[in-house]
Amino acid sequence: MADDATAAGPRQGGCACGAVRFSVDVTGTEMDACHCGRCRKWSGGPFMAVEVQNLSVAPEAPLGVWDSSEWGERLFCRECGSSLGFRMKDGPMVVLSAFVFDTPLTQPLVTEIFIDDKPDTYAFAGDTKKMTGAEVMAAFGGE
Known part of the structure; x- marks a missing residue:
């Protein structure tokens, strides 16, 4: 099973305490914040994430699911509280934190969303595409 930063195939990762372990195919070529x-x-x-498919978590793992909005759910470990990912309720998109993988990812930070909600206390270096909340909602067919 491949698990280096550039290899294709399933990647491994998990929460801070190790109670939730997963295998997943990383399909995103970029990291978004x-x-x-x-x-x-x-x-x-800021939640920095990559798009994934084929998320596999053991049924007995203490994976929590928080119904965080009318369209999305957030995934976390019920033991240690690690934030793991976000998924759309209707299934078209799953993203995991870019930093929960056993081997660090190499995808570059490309897009920052909800830039109009970002506090002035931090900024990322380099140029990124920046989208407001309204632009994000329009892109996903929201209001």
Whole structure:
């Protein structure tokens, strides 16, 4: 099973305490950062994530699911509280924190969303595409 930063195939990762372990195919070629207030409170800072498919978690793992909005759910460890990911309720998108993988990912930070919610106390180096909350909702067919 491949698990280096550039190999194709399933990647392994998990929460801080190790109670939730997963295998997943990383399909995103970039890392994105969300600055919305909910993500910042949930993850303790901007939520930086990559898109994935075929998420596999053992049925007995203490994976928590928080119904965080009318369209999305957040995944976390019920033992240690690690923020793991976000998924759309209707299934088209699953993203995991870029930092929960056993081997660090190499995807570059490309897009920052909900930039209008970002506090002035931090900024990322380099150029990124920046989208407001309204632009994000329009892109996903929201209001």
